[in-house]
Every structure is written in C-alpha cells, then in structure tokens.
Amino acid sequence: MASRFTRSNGTGWMFAGPAVFLVGTFLLLPFGFAFILSFTNQRLVSPNPTSFVGLSNYQQLLGVATLRLSPERDADGAVVTDAEGQPQFPAVRGFTRNNPDFPQYNGMREWFSIGLGQDRLVVLARDLVFMKAIVNTVVFVLVVAPVQGGLALCLALLINQRLRGINVFRTIYFMPVVVSIVVVSLLWRFIYSPDNGLLNNMLGTLSFGLIPTVDWLGNPSTALGSIIAMSIWQAVGFHMVIWLSGLQTISPTLYEAAELEGASKWQGFRYVTWPGLRNTAVLVLIVITMQAFALFAQIDVMTRGGPLDSTQTIVFQAVERGYGKQDISGGSAISVILFVIVLTISLTQRYLTRERR
Amino acid sequence: MTKLTRLTGALALTTALAGPALAQTELTMWYHGAGNDVEMRLITQVIDDFNASQSDWVVRMESFPQIAYNDSVVAAALAGNLPDILDVDGPVMPNWAWAGYMQPLPIDESLIADFLPGTKGIWNDELYSIGLWDAAVALVTRQSTLDALGLRTPTLAEPWTGEEFMAALDAAKATGDWEYPLDLGMAWTGEWYPYAFSPFLQSFGGDIVDRSTYQTAEGALNGEAALAFGEWWQSLFAEGYAPGTSQDPAARDSGFQDGRYAFSWNGNWAALGALEAFDDTVFLPAPDFGNGPIIGAASWQFGVSATSDHPEGAAAFIEFALQPEYLAAFSDGIGLIPATLEAAAMTENYAEGGPMAVFFDLSAEQALVRPVTPGYVVAAKVFEKALADIANGADVADTLDAAVDEINADIARNGGYGHN
Numbered sequence: 001m002a003s004r005f006t007r008s009n010g011t012g013w014m015f016a017g018p019a020v021f022l023v024g025t026f027l028l029l030p031f032g033f034a035f036i037l038s039f040t041n042q043r044l045v046s047p048n049p050t051s052f053v054g055l056s057n058y059q060q061l062l063g064v065a066t067l068r069l070s071p072e073r074d075a076d077g078a079v080v081t082d083a084e085g086q087p088q089f090p091a092v093r094g095f096t097r098n099n100p101d102f103p104q105y106n107g108m109r110e111w112f113s114i115g116l117g118q119d120r121l122v123v124l125a126r127d128l129v130f131m132k133a134i135v136n137t138v139v140f141v142l143v144v145a146p147v148q149g150g151l152a153l154c155l156a157l158l159i160n161q162r163l164r165g166i167n168v169f170r171t172i173y174f175m176p177v178v179v180s181i182v183v184v185s186l187l188w189r190f191i192y193s194p195d196n197g198l199l200n201n202m203l204g205t206l207s208f209g210l211i212p213t214v215d216w217l218g219n220p221s222t223a224l225g226s227i228i229a230m231s232i233w234q235a236v237g238f239h240m241v242i243w244l245s246g247l248q249t250i251s252p253t254l255y256e257a258a259e260l261e262g263a264s265k266w267q268g269f270r271y272v273t274w275p276g277l278r279n280t281a282v283l284v285l286i287v288i289t290m291q292a293f294a295l296f297a298q299i300d301v302m303t304r305g306g307p308l309d310s311t312q313t314i315v316f317q318a319v320e321r322g323y324g325k326q327d328i329s330g331g332s333a334i335s336v337i338l339f340v341i342v343l344t345i346s347l348t349q350r351y352l353t354r355e356r357r
Numbered sequence: 358m359t360k361l362t363r364l365t366g367a368l369a370l371t372t373a374l375a376g377p378a379l380a381q382t383e384l385t386m387w388y389h390g391a392g393n394d395v396e397m398r399l400i401t402q403v404i405d406d407f408n409a410s411q412s413d414w415v416v417r418m419e420s421f422p423q424i425a426y427n428d429s430v431v432a433a434a435l436a437g438n439l440p441d442i443l444d445v446d447g448p449v450m451p452n453w454a455w456a457g458y459m460q461p462l463p464i465d466e467s468l469i470a471d472f473l474p475g476t477k478g479i480w481n482d483e484l485y486s487i488g489l490w491d492a493a494v495a496l497v498t499r500q501s502t503l504d505a506l507g508l509r510t511p512t513l514a515e516p517w518t519g520e521e522f523m524a525a526l527d528a529a530k531a532t533g534d535w536e537y538p539l540d541l542g543m544a545w546t547g548e549w550y551p552y553a554f555s556p557f558l559q560s561f562g563g564d565i566v567d568r569s570t571y572q573t574a575e576g577a578l579n580g581e582a583a584l585a586f587g588e589w590w591q592s593l594f595a596e597g598y599a600p601g602t603s604q605d606p607a608a609r610d611s612g613f614q615d616g617r618y619a620f621s622w623n624g625n626w627a628a629l630g631a632l633e634a635f636d637d638t639v640f641l642p643a644p645d646f647g648n649g650p651i652i653g654a655a656s657w658q659f660g661v662s663a664t665s666d667h668p669e670g671a672a673a674f675i676e677f678a679l680q681p682e683y684l685a686a687f688s689d690g691i692g693l694i695p696a697t698l699e700a701a702a703m704t705e706n707y708a709e710g711g712p713m714a715v716f717f718d719l720s721a722e723q724a725l726v727r728p729v730t731p732g733y734v735v736a737a738k739v740f741e742k743a744l745a746d747i748a749n750g751a752d753v754a755d756t757l758d759a760a761v762d763e764i765n766a767d768i769a770r771n772g773g774y775g776h777n
Contacts (some may be wrong), residue, residue, distance in 0.1 A: 218603025
C-alpha cells in the first residue's frame with residue numbers, strides 16, 4: 001500500500017501531525033473506550049470486576065413494547081365508564097409490575113397511548129426518561145436548526161452593509177457567543193424567573209397587567225420552549241459570522257451585473273446571494289445540528305431535566321448516568337447512540353445537499 | 358544549559374539536606390472547604406497546631422471547592438493518587454469504603470464514645486470516618502407567629518403530629534399574611550432533598566431502601582406508607598402550601614427573614630441569619646407523621662484512604678483534631694453543631710441556654726442517618742428526582758414504582774453492594 005500519500009508526503013504529515021495527535025487522543029481514543037465500555041457493566045466506582053454484558057445496556061435504553069388494553073366491562077359486558085363518560089381501562093401498572101403472566105413488560109412504563117377503536121394501544125418504554133430525552137432533543141434540533149440558521153442569515157445580511165458604526169452592531173450580535181454559556185444560562189434563569197423576572201415584568205408592563213406571571217422554566221409546557229429561545233439567541237451570532245464570511249466571498253461585480261440587468265433586491269438575493277452561499281449553508285446547517293444535539297449546559301444550569309422530564313436531553317442523560325449515577329457503561333451506551341444518530345443525520349444532510357451535476 | 362544544571366544541583370542539594378534534618382513523614386490531606394475563608398482558617402489552625410505538637414508527622418493540606426471535591430477523589434482513586442487523609446460526606450462514606458478508597462479508621466474508640474451518633478461513619482460494623490460536627494434541620498418560625506395563630510409550641514417530648522402540622526399550615530394560609538405558609542427549600546437541588554425530606558418519608562413509615570437487607574426498595578419506597586407520604590407531599594404544592602421546584606434560590610435564602618414564609622424547613626447553618634432577623638425566632642422539632650419525629654444526620658467527616666502508607670499517622674492527626682476546643686472553634690466559626698456535649702458547652706450558640714442549643718438536642722434525639730449503603734449515592738439521586746416529579750404533579754404510585762425499579766436495578770447491577 002505504498003503510495004505517494006504515505007511515502008513522499010512527509011511535510012503534509014508534519015502539518016497534520018498535531019491535529020491528528022490531539023483528535024486521536026482526545027476524541028477517537030475516548031470514543032473507542034466508550035464504544036467498548038457500552039458492552040460491559042463498567043461502573044465509575046466499584047470493587048467488582050467488569051464483565052461483558054453484550055447488548056443489554058442498549059436493550060435497557062431502547063426497549064419499547066406495545067400493549068393493547070380493552071376497556072373494563074362489568075358483569076353484563078357493558079363498558080365501565082367514569083364520571084365523564086370515558087371508558088375505564090385497567091391500570092398499566094397491573095401489567096408492568098410483578099405480573100407473572102406478562103414477564104416481557106416487567107419494569108416498563110407507559111410512554112403514550114393511542115385510541116384503537118374501543119381499545120387503547122399503550123406504548124411502553126423500558127427507559128421512559130431516555131425516550132423523552134430523545135424526543136426533546138429531536139424537537140430542539142428541529143426548531144433550532146432552521147430558526148437559528150435563518151435568523152443568523154438575516155443578521156448577517158443586516159450587518160453586511162457599509163454604514164457608519166456597523167461594527168457596534170456586529171459586536172452586539174456577537175457578544176453572547178463570547179460569554180460563557182454557563183453565565184448566560186444563569187442570567188436567563190433570572191430573566192425567566194416567576195419571582196420578578198425581567199421577562200414577566202416586561203410582559204406585564206407592556207400588556208398593562210393582562211398577561212399573568214408565567215413560571216417559564218417551572219412549567220412543563222413552557223420549559224423546553226424557553227430553553228430553545230435562549231439557545232437560539234445565544235449562538236446566533238456565531239453562525240451570523242459564518243454567513244457573513246460567505247457573503248463576503250461573493251464578488252461585488254455579480255451584484256453590479258445584476259443591477260445593470262434590472263434585478264430587484266429580492267431577485268438579487270434569490271439569484272446571486274443564495275446560490276453563492278450554498279456551501280456556507282451546508283456548513284451552517286450541519287454545525288447547528290451537531291451543536292444542538294449536544295445540548296447540555298443550559299439544561300444542567302437551568303432545569304436539570306425537569307419539570308417532569310420536559311427538558312431531559314440525550315447528553316444530559318449521558319452525564320447524569322455516567323457520573324451522577326456512577327453508571328459509566330450506561331452513559332457510554334447513550335454516547336454511542338448519540339453518535340449513531342448524529343452521524344446518520346449528517347450523512348443524510350450531506351447527501352441531500354450534495355452538488356448535483 | 359549550565360544555569361539549569363546549577364539550579365537542579367542546588368535543588369537536589371537542598372532537598373537532600375532538608376530531608377534528614379526534619380525527619381518527619383509527610384502526610385497529605387484533602388479538604389472540601391476551598392473558597393470558605395473562615396473554614397480554611399480553622400482547618401489550617403488545626404494542622405499547624407498538630408505539626409507543631411509532635412515531630413513524627415507533618416500534614417500538608419490541599420483544598421478543593423465542595424462542588425468538585427467528590428469528583429476529584431473519584432478521579433484520584435482511579436489514577437491511584439489518593440492522599441493519606443480524606444474528608445468525606447457522611448452518606449457517601451460507605452460507597453468509598455466499599456470501593457476500596459478508604460480503610461477502617463484506627464483510632465481509640467473511647468475517644469469518641471460521647472460523640473453524637475450522626476458523626477460516626479460506621480460501615481459493615483467498622484468505623485471508617487468521624488466528624489467534628491453534625492448538622493440538623495428544624496422547623497424555623499417566630500414565637501409571635503405561633504401566638505398569632507394560636508398554636509401550641511411543640512417540644513422534643515411532644516412534637517406536633519402530622520394533623521397539628523397541617524392545621525398550623527392551614528391557619529397560616531388562612532391569614533393571607535404570607536406568600537406561602539411553608540418554605541421547604543425546593544430551590545436547593547442535590548443532597549438537600551434526601552437529607553431534608555427523606556426523614557418525612559421515614560416518619561410516615563417508609564424509607565429510601567429496605568434497611569433490613571439493603572437489597573431492595575420494594576415496599577419501603579412504594580409501600581402504603583410511602584404512597585401516603587407521596588400524596589401528602591404532592592398536596593403541599595398542589596394546594597399552595599409551599600413553593601415548588603422553581604423556587605428562586607434567593608427567595609430560599611432570605612424569604613423567611615423577609616416575612617414571605619411563615620415556617621421554614623432549614624438547617625442549623627442558616628439559623629444565625631434567622632436569629633439576626635427576628636429576636637423571637639424559634640426552632641421547632643420535626644413533626645411526627647406516625648412513626649416518630651425524624652431529621653437527617655451526618656455531615657462531613659475525616660477518614661484514612663486505603664492507599665495510605667501511614668494510617669497510624671493519619672489517625673494521630675484525626676485524634677488530635679477531635680479535641681473539644683477544635684470542635685468548639687468550628688462551631689463558633691461556621692455555625693456547625695459540635696460533636697460532643699463537652700464541646701457544646703464551650704461554644705457561643707450551643708452552650709446550655711444558647712440560642713441554637715435546641716439543634717444539639719435535635720441531633721441527639723431525632724436524628725437518623727441516611728441509609729448506610731454504598732448504593733445510597735445512586736438511590737439519593739433517584740429519590741431526588743422522584744420527589745421533584747411528584748411535586749410537579751406526576752402520578753405518585755407510578756413515580757415511586759419507577760424509583761423502586763431504578764434503585765433495585767442499580768443494586769442488582771452492583772452485585773448487592775457487598776452487604777453481608
């Protein structure tokens with residue numbers, strides 16, 4: 001396998017060397033460890049020997065089953081209904097706890113259920129918290145990727161002008177990126193506070209007290225949204241700069257030519273700017289997606305996964321299990337699952353946004 | 358180059374000279390109090406006194422911020438770099454002893470015969486750690502509040518029953534003078550939850566795990582007593598008796614002093630602030646929900662690492678630190694409960710008739726240590742999440758069942774945590 005690449009590329013290897021060494025030591029090697037550990041019962045603190053347990057960590061995390069429940073019937077066979085006329089179903093707890101007839105459901109919990117005629121199809125998860133973490137993370141990515149990318153582009157277009165004092169705006173938009181995410185999260189905890197928080201005060205004043213105080217982070221229906229909004233704001237400046245660099249690679253002569261041809265502002269954007277930003281767009285999308293999947297610090301500082309698991313995320317669960325609950329193998333398995341998810345999505349994005357010739 | 362050689366030579370020479378001249382064996386010690394000036398001054402004083410008092414040992418301390426301390430010890434243990442003397446949070450000690458981080462503490466047992474039970478770290482019938490102080494929790498309120506609401510003052514001999522406690526909260530709520538009748542400190546996430554709230558569960562008759570075997574939580578954490586506790590716990594938040602998990606930490610720290618809460622469930626470390634705010638602050642014992650009034654026990658303690666080559670030296674230092682004047686100094690400095698009655702008499706706050714003397718009695722009378730098992734570290738996390746979820750409206754039975762499953766699965770994965 002002696003090729004030009006390996007034989008006479010000494011300078012190239014010397015240039016790549018430091019990066020290869022660092023990436024290898026701090027990314028590839030730990031990930032290799034995580035991959036191996038995820039098939040063991042390794043603990044953070046334990047005198048017991050480690051042994052291979054096959055896929056059981058993955059089965060524990062990803063186990064899902066369905067259970068079809070028929071409504072309860074009284075002696076005559078009529079459906080028992082509750083006070084509101086809804087049919088009564090037997091408790092799921094009766095099937096999932098110490099029921100020798102249904103050993104396959106033992107220890108599972110109800111995730112959600114769908115109506116199926118008269119019956120109810122209950123979807124059970126072996127690890128409900130992890131399932132919620134996956135769903136929350138996916139929701140987070142689906143909202144943050146387009147909104148943050150779009151907003152960053154708008155800001156980039158705004159500041160890509162030759163105006164006096166434009167650097168002030170550039171600095172302001174970029175500022176949250178430079179501040180530590182932990183500090184930003186703490187500040188936003190105050191902003192969202194139901195106890196005279198800035199946001200509640202502002203909404204109250206602007207609406208003359210019509211909007212009641214909302215416990216943004218303490219309410220399961222608003223917590224994830226609040227974290228999404230804050231996260232978009234925090235990192236939008238970073239992507240703005242990437243867009244800006246893309247904008248500045250577009251030759252001004254193209255705009256002049258478009259203007260001479262009588263193109264409107266929108267046409268200029270649609271047929272000159274946007275095609276010129278193609279590679280930047282791919283980069284921004286992939287970077288946002290990967291960063292969004294790694295959502296951790298905001299959760300750790302602001303909600304710790306609560307209330308009622310409404311802000312659990314994959315990485316938070318990996319850390320919580322690996323260190324908090326000393327279950328290194330479980331945490332490793334979560335990391336591997338995250339890796340597979342992100343890799344799949346990145347490859348798909350690459351494929352969908354490839355240059356068609 | 359010559360400069361470096363000369364420097365190295367000089368260093369080697371001075372080291373060689375200094376070594377035999379001192380003839381003392383160095384003991385390393387880790388402490389969790391970095392960032393707390395008063396605490397660091399106190400512990401440094403103990404170390405200096407010890408180093409000056411004899412010529413066999415010299416203790417060198419490294420301090421860590423509390424939040425990073427446990428992680429540092431675990432990392433050091435994995436790397437084989439543990440110091441000789443460790444300090445350890447009481448409920449975590451069995452985990453470290455089981456994992457082989459610590460060895461039994463070879464000190465004279467008669468020295469600690471009078472110590473509060475919560476200060477002794479005993480695992481598998483052996484003493485592994487000993488604390489200079491304990492901590493206690495009380496129901497903080499004002500005498501004027503009790504008088505205004507027409508409430509009986511509960512005593513250690515005759516604490517409030519569960520009904521009396523709820524009646525007191527109802528009375529406070531009915532006046533509308535306070536934002537909430539009760540402040541439980543839900544803003545303090547982490548160890549506060551199991552430390553402060555599992556005693557309620559125990560008073561109902563449940564527990565985090567079944568202490569007869571430590572092999573299961575089934576029945577203890579999801580039995581009838583636990584379900585009753587869970588329903589009661591949920592009602593505290595659903596019916597507006599207490600602020601929930603989104604309580605602002607600042608409101609927790611100063612809410613009682615600002616008159617926002619009628620009662621506050623808080624520790625002795627916060628007692629001085631409450632006393633400064635109101636002259637008539639009183640500290641009431643925990644209510645009895647049927648299985649006796651109970652509060653948590655055990656704070657930070659000292660032990661010897663398993664890898665120490667000089668356990669006798671480490672033990673000598675710990676014995677030295679157990680002198681009553683140091684116990685009293687820590688108490689006066691940072692408000693902790695001294696471990697003995699003798700030391701309590703020497704303090705400002707815990708002496709007979711002192712403003713916080715009641716905490717000493719609370720520790721002696723009501724205290725129950727958290728489950729003494731290596732699995733506590735995980736069970737505590739599971740318990741914390743279950744209580745937060747129930748407070749936020751999750752189904753009580755389902756949540757407790759899930760907590761039991763998680764604790765049991767963890768015990769199984771750890772081969773029963775080495776209980777005999």
